[in-house]
Amino acid sequence: MIELELIEECRKGDFRNFRKVVASASPFAFSVAFRILGDEDIAKDIVQETMVTIWEKIGNIKSTEAFKTWLYRITYNKCCDYLRKKKVNAEVRADEKGWKFISDTVLSEHNPELENKEIAMIIKVLTERLSPTQKAVFVMCDLEELSHEEISEITGMSRRNIKANLHFARKRIGEMVERYI
């Protein structure tokens, strides 16, 4: 959990415990970045850049409670910047091996403990036909379990737009799941 007292200290200009803030906030940023980008090393770089940005601009946030949304917003923006520069999604192609693994995972009787690589592969295969925005909305809503209001604050999109993107993402993933599993 992110300690709000530490955030408040930093917000007032006391950065003595900023390392603790980094330790507690990094996993959240990493989770979003990794699920959107599907690459562990790049996600770690994004986390580092996010933390430096937080250090620079933490005095600007209105309240401590808004920190988590703000953290996600910075991470999301940095992921979008990266995707815009590299156009990673255009190169991803799902193969039969990937769908076989997803099928086995879904149909297994117990809840499997997935490794980072497996998580990245599943998300890549499922979201290969989605735009970066649709992918981000899917990750934040269905995997990070954020509300539409929070996603709206993070992405700057309207709720209607978020609903439309989410509907399209779910439909596309549902169609692919039906076809391959």
Add this chain to the structure above:
Amino acid sequence: MKDISEMNSESNKYERITDILKKSRPVLTGSEAIEENVMERIRVRRKATESYNFLDHLFGWVYIGWVRSGLVAASVIIIAFFVVQQSIILKRINNLERQEIPINPSFVKGVHDVFEPAFMLDTRSGKFSLKGGTLSDRQLKLLEKSINDLQTSYSNLIKLIEDNPELKQYLENKLSEKDKKKINL
């Protein structure tokens, strides 16, 4: 635990797969290294910011709008003043080069072909003097000849005056009138 037969429908499969992904949160390995890198980057940025602040504190005033425009105006004025002053100086030098220097009692314009290397004008005393130069034989002969000519002319003139008493009387009168005028002045 859900029954496999229940997962046949599309929505169930979708929910199952998202449920698995939700529960499998990505694990951040090497978090200490990330913390260390972040703190190092912050240290570097803080250092850069501090040095920037110091320089900004020293020279930041140049970014103030009215100071900047004032400095530009001042520099333009200084450059214009410099150009005008230079043109005035050049004009004065040209005038001096063209100017005739009065020497008591006659005027010397330019240079004299005979005495130029040997005689320099002492402007304080109004006399010619020989400074550090030597006269050539030709110049000495010319000087001697001009002195002899002058002496001959002077002797002829004196003789002419002596021979003519009327002229002598006339000149003496003229000279005495001239002396009187000087005294009156």
